[in-house]
Amino acid sequence: MSRWRPAPVPRSARLTRRAAILFALQGGVMGALAWRMRKLQVDDAQRYRLLAEENRINIRLIPPARGQIFDRRGQPLAVNRQNYRVTLVREQAGDVEAVLDRLSRLIEIPDHDRERILREMTRKPAFVPIPVAEHLSWEDFARVNANAPALPGIDVEVGQTRFYPHGPSLAHTVGYVGRVNERELEADGGATPLLQIPDFQIGKTGVETRAEDVLRGAAGLSRIEVNARGRKVRELSREEGQPGADLQLTIDLDLQRYVMERLGGESASVAVIEIATGDVLASASSPGFEPNQFVFGISSKNWSALLNDPYRPLSNKTVAGVYPPGSTYKMVVALAALEKGVIDAGESVFCNGRYQLGESYFHCWRRGGHGHLDLREALSQSCDVFFYEIARRVGIDAISDMARRLGVGVRPDLPVPAVSEGLAPTKDWKRASYDQSWQVGDTLNAGIGQGYVLASPMQLAVMTARIASGKAVAPRMIRGQGGRPLPDPEAPPLEVNATHLRLVREGMWSVMNASRGTARKSRIYADGVEFAGKTGTSQVRRITAAERAAGVFRNEDLPWNRRDHALFVGYAPYDAPRYAVSTVVEHGGGGSSTAAPIARDVIMRALWGGEPPLSAYPPGEREAEMERRIRPPAPRPEDAAPEAPPTTGAAPEAPAGPSPTPATSPVDPSAPASGRRA
Template sequence: MRRPPKDTEESARRITRRGLVLGAGMLGFMGVLSARMRYMQVDQAEEFRLLAEENRINIRLIPPARGLIFDRTGTPIAENVQNYRIVIVREDAGDLEETFARLRALVPLSDDDVERAMREIKRRSPFVPVTIADQLAWEDVAEVAVNAPALPGVTPEVGLTRHYPLTDDFAHVVGYVGPVSDYDLSKLENPDPLLQIPKFQIGKVGLEAKREDQLRGSAGTKRIEVNAGGRVMRELSRQEGQKGADLQLTIDHGLQNFVNARLVGESAASVVMDVTSGDVLAIASAPSFDPNLFVRGISVKDYRTLTEDDHRPLADKSVQGTYPPGSTFKMVTALAAHEAGVVTAGETIYCGGYKKLGTRRFHCWKRGGHGYVDLNDSLMRSCDVYYYELAERVGIEKISEMARKLGIGIRHDLPMSAVAEGLAPTKAWKQARRQESWMVGDSLNASIGQGFVLASPLQLALMAARIATGEGIHPRLVKSIDSVEQPVVTDGPLDLSPTTLSQVRKAMYNVSNSRRGTAYRSRLLPDEFKLAGKTGTSQVRSVVVDNKNVPWEQRDHALFVCFAPYHDPKIAVSVVVEHGGGGSKAAAPVARDIVARALHGDIPPLDIFPSGVRAEVEEKFNAMPLRREDGFAKPSDRA
């Protein structure tokens, strides 16, 4: 039946309304979809581009070149050498076992190498490169590079590693670097991302550790493109890091080598210091060791050899070792007493071989005594009783105050490991440390450098330097940083009587140049070499023993301090020979030879030594293991 026109019109209107609603809905949906597409393609284009690039582009850190270390003449002490290595990135490597199997067919890798690398890979983030092998030959690296398509995630690299060309001469001063350990990271609150790079080297001891922040530098970055298999396709961009600062030390490598060679065979230490600037010209501890052994991880065998040596090669005796200074401390007691006015330079005190205090006798080293002695005789002949008397008059507080004024009992700011403070004891110190009252006998022992008094070879050299000049200089080890000269630090004049200082210096001169002086045999003849010094012997046992008849480790320590030349002081020297016996026999000849070498600038001529010791000196010099490349000539080489 035919629909009425009215119904047809109504139906058409309904269809039109529905079409409009549906069309509006479709248009709205298309609008939303368009807006979303615009948002994703335009507004968020950069974010999605980066997400896409991360599937094929990696950003890696570039380790900076470590700063170099030179001696005062510009000779390299610590340098960087090329190191060929192979690294792997776990997230790019796929099947690790298969990758390692293929790699072992190309380069020599032991089971231990693979096991160590696997442990390291598991410990590190999947995107951090892990070193599989280093110190490889160029042929091995080239083999890996050629076979790179079959080694996903494996990359050959050329890096830098630390090298110490002068080996044991600077081991205790410069120290050494080594791979970052978990212990190293645990000590840092916000570790540098560089430290996360496996086998990245940082300073472990010595100057390398103390100046780590300056020497390390800052990392660079590189963007590399990798394919789906993890193989590096190309380097897209690179931003180099900041190289570490170069340090120049105050030490002279030629003199340092001589001092080390002169101490061979001993357990000993010596320090040579410029008396006007405080520059440390040489600072040696014997025996030494080759720091290159530690750079890539020392073997158990080598480490055991070092730790089981009774001469303790790993210990830096020059700054870490503290010893009773023995009679080298008598200048401190003399200056304290004379400055306090409790004695005059010309006043004599009788030495009958001992001083009685209550029921106890404090003996002089010379059992028969020295008779009447004044300041000059007491230092020249090293009379103990004279200083017992001074100590009873002036007291420990004044003595310790003078010791600190001369640099003993103070930890000096030198960038070396475990610099010792030494000890200038006081009544308060003993009460606090031992819960005991100070006794007069303690003062008597301290007056001759025994008892509680302790000093390092560095402090003894500084004491001699301050006595020589009357200036409060401080030791300096770093001469310049990136060619910027570092300041010389001084407290100015020591506020000591010039007359008293002059009298002490004169007495020290007579120690070495008067026939009755304890170091007369170790004198030098020309005026430009004449030294002023003081011998010392410190007991290691409470009972006096004959050093010839006891084991080495029970013998007394031998000490000597001096400055030279006497009329125009330039250097101060300290020598400590552990268990060497007497200072005049074991330490003074060493100091004499060091003074001669330091002032002459080379192996000194034999005619500056007394005729009676020339043959002995020549034999010693010819036997010394000096570096011939430094241009040194032994006496036997000369025409």
């Protein structure tokens, strides 16, 4: 039986089918390639063109010119000046060591800077400029320029740097700038590209740091053509940035400089406020420091000297320092008692030299006592027993409430860092802070400005301005911005009974002008210009029973850091108040002997706008004042530009702001007061 077999397919048909499949596959591949090429050349062309441009063109930030700072009359306090610098490009220098040897014959290059330069060259591309020296004098800059042909790879540049023409006089208020450090970069988190620019400077203290956003300005842009290795070929375009806005402060430069000279390097501070506007005319913290050292790069030796100085020159004592206000606080206690109705103008208190509370005695500064005194006489003679009694009657909460209404215990809104809040203590505060109940003895201590009460010199000036005007005067330091003046603020009423304010003012007038006033020796003798004020002495240590039995050590016999602080607050003229002043001399002794004469001289300078007439001084001081005026003035450190270091060597990192002054208070705030003389 035969089997059926399919007919054979012709060979030509089999080849035709395979070719069709192959051609179909090839066509698909070609179509995919064509689609891909079209996508790359048409759809994605712009994207890849931009990527290519980015490889060829770099966009670099141009640092803006920093805004300048001026005083109320337009005198410059912080300016930008030319910075002559030298850089070196390794690929152009050839033998770097030989070039540095030749350069060192023209300008000084310390060994540590030479090591730094060589170290940076191993870390950066050969075409990147390495800083060699900055802040050159014009003579050094010209010398390097003249010898440029013999210095391959050396380039001289002119940039900008910050300069403070008045140096220590305004170091705490204006502050200074410095290079951005690693901590600041980390805190910024890359949000501000300007901070990434090498050697870019920002404000570190004072107005420079608090007004950084205003002073900095906006960066410009430069489009740079580079080759495949990143080397600059040419600048294609440039867009200049927006310079920072200028600031005008309320500070009176002439008055500020006079105050610093008058303090004579003591550890002290003075604040002067124009009562009508709240303008801070002077905010002086002595001793000062040279801010240009921080801009140029402070040496380790100078940095250590500032840190270890017992007078704490880095601290802005005027706003950051807090002290027991002593008897200057008695106006607060008096107003609190008058407002609460626990005393009246005619009521008197008998002072026999001490005030008994249980088995403890709180002493008056006058050991024999003052006898019977009313409010005006108690302020005039600064009787402690009088204020122990009325403080006990009115209570601490009412006293502290009045203190805050007058500005003590409230942080002033000022454009400088480390502004202290001070302390107006209450019962709740002590319970929260110490887990202890408030004691009557605490109230008696607060009644004479001791114990837990703390105030800064600026707060004391605000307190005085408010008492003098009857308005809630607020201090300010910025008078204008970007060439435009800011409107003068209108202070609201203080909401304290006008009669009570008048009684306190009369007491302050008596301090300066009554026959038994504690500051009578510092009164102003000019007709029609009367000074009103209050002396104060704050105790640094508690006087022991043994010392008291021995007659108490004289303040001047103690080591400097154990002496009492001297304070004074005042305003003038009495009938039409214009200026308020506060003075604190650390460990200066008595307020009447040390602080009051300084305040008197400062406020006379403000009133006359310059040297007051000799007749305004007490007769016994006129001859010495005349000799001072005819004597050639000693050169001031700020009159000459500080010697800038010739190189960019690393310097110790400066703090972001001055260390706040430690609170200076008695050893035991709750111990019975000793009654130090006002």
